[in-house]
Amino acid sequence: MPSEVALARWQFGITTVYHFFFVPVTIGLVYLIAIMETLYVVKKDDRYKQMAQFWGKIFLINFAVGVVTGILQEFQFGMNWANYSRFVGDVFGAPLAIESLLAFFLESTFLGVWMFGWDKLSKRMHVASIWLVAIGTTLSAFWILTANAFMQHPVGYTLKDGHAEMSSFGALLTNPQLWYEFPHVFLGALVTGAFVVMGISAYQLLRKRHIEVFEPSFAIASIVAVAASFLVMVVGHEQAQYLLVSQPMKLAASEALWKTSGSPAPWTLFAIIHAGAHKNTWMIQIPYLLSVLSYNRLYGSVPGILELQQQMQARYGAGNYVPDVPVIFWSFRIMVFAGALMFLASAWGVWRIIRNRLVPGRRYLKWMVWATSLPFIANTMGWIMTEMGRQPWVVYGLQLTRDGVSPTVSAGEVLTTLIVFTLLYGLLAAVDLYLIARVVRQGPVEDDHGDEPESLSPVAL
Amino acid sequence: MTLESFWFAIIAVLFIGFFFLEGFDYGVGILVPFLGKTDKERRLLINTIGPFWDANEVWFITAGGAMFAAFPGWYATLFSGFYMALFLLLVALIGRGVAFEFRSKVEHPVWRTFWDWVIFGGSLLPPLLWGIALANMMHGVPIDQNKNYVGSFWDLISLYSVVGGVSMTLLFILHGALFISLRTSGVLQERARAAATAIGAWATALTFLFVVLSYLETDMFTRRGIDPGVVPVLAGLALFSVQFFIRAKRDGWAFFMTGLTIVLSTITVFMDLFPRVMVSSLNPAWSLTIYNTASNPYSLKVMTIVALTVVPFVLLYQGWSYWVFRKRLSSDHPLEY
Secondary structure (H helix, E strand, O other): OOOHHHHHHHHHHHHHHHHHHHHHHHHHHHHHHHHHHHHHHHHOOHHHHHHHHHHHHHHHHHHHHHHHHHHHHHHHHHHHOHHHHHHHHHHHHHHHHHHHHHHHHHHHHHHHHHHHOOOOOOHHHHHHHHHHHHHHHHHHHHHHHHHHHHHHOOOOEEEEOOEEEEOOHHHHHOOHHHHHHHHHHHHHHHHHHHHHHHHHHHHHHHOOOOHHHHHHHHHHHHHHHHHHHHHHHHHHHHHHHHHHHHOHHHHHHHOOOOOOOOOOOOEEEEEEEEOOOOEEEEEEEEOOHHHHHHHOOOOOOOOOHHHHHHHHHHHHOOOOOOOOHHHHHHHHHHHHHHHHHHHHHHHHHHHHHHOOOOOOOHHHHHHHHHHOHHHHHHHHHHHHHHHHOOOOEEEOOOEEHHHOOOOOOOHHHHHHHHHHHHHHHHHHHHHHHHHHHHHHHHOOOOOOOOOOOOOOOEOOO | OOHHHHHHHHHHHHHHHHHHHHHHHHHHHHHHHHHOOOHHHHHHHHHHHOOOHHHHHHHHHHHHHHHHHHOHHHHHHHHHHOHHHHHHHHHHHHHHHHHHHHHHHOOOHHHHHHHHHHHHHHHHHHHHHHHHHHHHHHHOEOEOOOOOEOOOHHHHOOHHHHHHHHHHHHHHHHHHHHHHHHHOOOHHHHHHHHHHHHHHHHHHHHHHHHHHHHHHHOOHHHHHOOOOOHHHHHHHHHHHHHHHHHHOOOHHHHHHHHHHHHHHHHHHHHHHHOOEEEOEOOOHHHOEEHHHHOOOHHHHHHHHHHHHHHHHHHHHHHHHHHHHOOEOOOOOOOOOO
């Protein structure tokens, strides 16, 4: 039987990565749907309404799974990580509560109104509802990342009686970590939604079905994708630079940099990592690039893992402060590679549209169907790097992950819930994909019918 | 009023909102397979809560979040202590949440029946578990001097807690049946009224049994004496009046009265707990209170400012959403969901 810590970490990893398959699709799609419905209200062209309703169906199937897996995320802290919750609840609980108050109510209320209100509200009120849902999803991302940023880079707290107490709410909100993380996650989510729309549109355009709906869908999504995928790289670069300040060990691990580099520092494109022996073989390196990435200049050395380990031992006592180097190294590279591919793919699409050849070539469309997987790979790798890169800390420099688990929960209990949730999630994923595939095959509906019956007698309460 | 008391009240309010609102949508979910004879009828029943159930559930999510923020010690002990109960609750909520979205997407009868029963199970388990949990929080559970729950899942199951769970479930079914009678017309409305009449007697009987057991099993008696005070007495009167309003076909009043019962009963539970949040059965001194589980004052102040700013808007727009869908449903329009 693995330890309770190991099982609780697996549970957090699996449920978080899974939850984040759905979250960025929700955020990205809701903005695209809001844009489409706004075009419908402005241009009074029914094609845009068809678009909004078609993507709305896919959005709702995805949203359902995102919401239910999100409930588990909130309760997991208390269930598996009770000592962590006691230790940081004063600071960490507030953003979660504010997320519920500000974001979840907004999202769920106005999504209900939007779903059932097509013929109950004026067009303006209806389109306003979806924009409010979009704002809700974004606020939700902001507040949960406020909490995560605190775990990565604790600010605005004082230690008292063995736990962290909030001392400055303003510091939490101005945490530099938050302002690198939030734009990166938000833009990544826009890319994800855009690639889902492009992938499905490409599939339909290849079959020459509903071209009047899927051509403009593809065009709108590719414009969002090219802008967001470019900006996500810019922000990501700044975020990586900030690691030098906040978590140099994570940066060193992401470069598999065992010994402090010389100046100028080369960037390693490929390496076989021997973590036990603290060395790499078969390295392919690009000179100067690590200095450029770290400092925006052609010189400067980057501290290595072994030196940082010594520093941390001096500061926090004996122990191993090195995360899983091969995992961090490769997750970072796969994320960057996927991100670069997404920028090139969407730039090519926009280029074709600008040159007024609206339907791009068949070969490109075939690639775009497959490219739908890229944002999911990038999102997953990004979170693996971020969360595994802060190990062995659950709150960086304040609490070790192994000290955060629930004292009264047994490994057997965590294993039971881990198995059930994993199986349940697997089933949900299969059903979710099956239903989305069905919606895609059915295509947009042309006849405009209401989605909620009503009689003419108002209720007398 | 201290900050700790204020946040205890806020969490009580969130639970009141949660039980009042999700109370009827759990009830509707439980009734769907029984009141809906055809697919179309079942879809209509689900659509009575279609636009609302998700926002209703947020009351509970917010209660959890507020508990985490204001009383981390309570949140940590409750969620890690009632581990398997919480796990069952999560499985129920996950199944229920996707079932509402998935059921109508495929027209195969087996598919729809399957998700209808997932809605049923996912609506039945939460009130059952919440009733059990609240009864245990009042009765007392093994909490040691380190504020840790040292019992097992089976320690939560007793005659008292099961009666609590069943009475809460029956009360919610009654509440849900009356909500259906408000939102439908014709045959469905008739069936909902009949169900309310049948369930109402059982709900009333079990609730009073629970009150009697509370005198025996908790310290209500020593704390309050025979006369429990005005709030629980009103809760009982409201519950009694429901039968009368159903017979008089005053659905609105009947629904208002079940709602009042739920609200006043929840207030009673929280009043009896105060200032404790979880009673220790091992040693009264080890009970969790609002004072030994609360966040620091600064944190509570920040949360207070946020809550007082945001909550009025939440109440306004959520109320507005009910106003948008104020008309009764009937089956002479095509159904999307």
